[in-house]
Amino acid sequence: MPQDTLQILAPNGELVGDPPIDLDRIRELYEAMVVARVYDRKCTAMQKQGRLATYAPFEGQEACQIGAVAPLNADDWVVATYRDAGAMWFAGYPMVNLILGRTGDERGGKTPEGINVLPPSITVGGHMIHAVGTAWADKLQDTGRVSLTMFGDGATSEGDFHEAMNFAGVFDTPTVFFCQNNGWAISLPFEQQTAAESLVDKAVGYGMRGVRIDGNDLLAVVAAATTATEDARAGRGPTFIEAMTYRVGPHTTADDPGRYRTETLTDQWRAKDPIDRVRVYLEAQGQWTEAWEAGIAQAASQQVEDAVAEAEALEPFTGDEIFSAMFAEPTLPLLDQREMLRRDGP
Numbered sequence: 630m631p632q633d634t635l636q637i638l639a640p641n642g643e644l645v646g647d648p649p650i651d652l653d654r655i656r657e658l659y660e661a662m663v664v665a666r667v668y669d670r671k672c673t674a675m676q677k678q679g680r681l682a683t684y685a686p687f688e689g690q691e692a693c694q695i696g697a698v699a700p701l702n703a704d705d706w707v708v709a710t711y712r713d714a715g716a717m718w719f720a721g722y723p724m725v726n727l728i729l730g731r732t733g734d735e736r737g738g739k740t741p742e743g744i745n746v747l748p749p750s751i752t753v754g755g756h757m758i759h760a761v762g763t764a765w766a767d768k769l770q771d772t773g774r775v776s777l778t779m780f781g782d783g784a785t786s787e788g789d790f791h792e793a794m795n796f797a798g799v800f801d802t803p804t805v806f807f808c809q810n811n812g813w814a815i816s817l818p819f820e821q822q823t824a825a826e827s828l829v830d831k832a833v834g835y836g837m838r839g840v841r842i843d844g845n846d847l848l849a850v851v852a853a854a855t856t857a858t859e860d861a862r863a864g865r866g867p868t869f870i871e872a873m874t875y876r877v878g879p880h881t882t883a884d885d886p887g888r889y890r891t892e893t894l895t896d897q898w899r900a901k902d903p904i905d906r907v908r909v910y911l912e913a914q915g916q917w918t919e920a921w922e923a924g925i926a927q928a929a930s931q932q933v934e935d936a937v938a939e940a941e942a943l944e945p946f947t948g949d950e951i952f953s954a955m956f957a958e959p960t961l962p963l964l965d966q967r968e969m970l971r972r973d974g975p
């Protein structure tokens with residue numbers, strides 16, 4: 630890691646900085662990372678079995694997904710992407726909705742009352758603007774709430790990124806911009822995405838704080854996210870976090886990463902696995918046993934299997950319902966399309 634990249638827990642599980650949380654909390658977050666990985670692998674398998682339409686795996690990015698959400702209050706906003714199921718689940722979005730969404734069932738996109746997590750954005754970059762909107766509304770209403778938005782390195786090339794960052798900087802909104810720089814936007818490598826040496830440098834241009842961290846280090850993620858969240862809540866405005874990470878799997882289940890990157894590179898990142906290093910650390914602290922691991926793995930599987938069973942037990946989503954999922958009153962073009970579907974079938 631370059632010197633300007635915050636790291637607290639090295640890949641070998643040794644501390645190189647001060648942990649921002651105590652051992653009990655590290656165990657809780659470790660458990661959440663295990664659930665996230667079980668969910669992620671289950672969804673990847675389900676897509677191969679034809680039970681999900683498509684899936685964007687986040688294996689390797691669990692420290693970002695769990696660590697970024699860890700400091701949030703229950704009513705803070707999370708505005709994230711198709712790859713952030715782990716973060717959304719940890720922030721309260723029901724797993725069953727996440728699964729339904731990946732089957733094309735619009736009911737998956739409906740956030741339950743009282744949960745401030747927006748449905749995942751498939752449009753790259755568009756949602757960052759929404760996170761500035763929620764944050765600005767909260768600032769005007771003085772609620773003390775914070776908005777966390779998660780996105781990838783590729784999203785920083787979108788005009789929406791500029792607009793969101795600029796607006797947040799000028800209006801000093803309580804937004805945490807959390808970029809998971811996993812090195813690739815589908816097959817496009819970081820070097821072809823931007824001529825900038827690092828994304829964190831962009832924060833300067835928008836007049837906000839920026840910090841670059843080891844995104845496979847749970848403790849660095851929690852430390853940076855906690856500072857950014859506290860600053861936002863205290864009225865000190867937005868922060869941009871660039872978390873250096875890697876997706877071990879394909880972009881989506883429709884992608885073949887062997888066509889644009891080597892297995893050697895992926896193996897190098899596997900050796901920096903975010904879950905393994907916390908386990909090594911916990912074990913060295915006398916806080917990890919095989920029995921405990923077996924227990925949390927079993928509970929994680931049960932939780933995921935229950936959500937899958939609940940999603941698959943629902944009455945199938947009908948074509949008609951597609952047209953009522955978005956607007957309280959359907960628009961004229963939607964009514965036309967619904968009529969066409971009723972008349973001609975799918």
Ligand SMILES: Cc1ncc(C[n+]2csc(CCOP(=O)(O)OP(=O)(O)O)c2C)c(N)n1
Pocket residue numbers: 712751752753754780781782783784785811813814815880
């Ligand atoms: C506006 C827009 N353009 C293009 C796409 C197609 N697309 C889907 S994901 C993706 C790459 C995004 O990469 P990045 O932001 O780095 O996030 P990652 O997928 O690596 O998590 C692209 C180009 C899209 N969904 N939306």
